[in-house]
Amino acid sequence: MLPHLVSHPVVNARFLSDHLGMAGQTAQNALNQLTEAGVLTERTGLRRNRVWEHRGILTVLDQYAQNLLRR
Structure with missing residues (x-):
């Protein structure tokens, strides 16, 4: 799963099931x-339909976008 976060830094359990073939509970686990290891952050605060993000990758992408705008 970790290598896929580079191209998809925002994920949910359904994405993992659909794209990586994980069972629903396996994806949730x-x-x-x-999240417990500090790699992902849950961003919705909901009990269902939750979404997680890899803040480090998103920060790098945001910085790259800012550099493009400055040129």
Whole structure:
């Protein structure tokens, strides 16, 4: 799952199931473990339909976009 975060830094359990073939509970467990490890941040605050992000990758992409705008 970790290599896929570079191209998809915002994910949910359905994405993991659909694109990586994970079972629903396996996807949820992976998201919970990565959240506890500080790799992902849950951004919705909801109990259902939650979305996680990799803040580090998003920061790099934001910085890159800012550099493009300055040129």
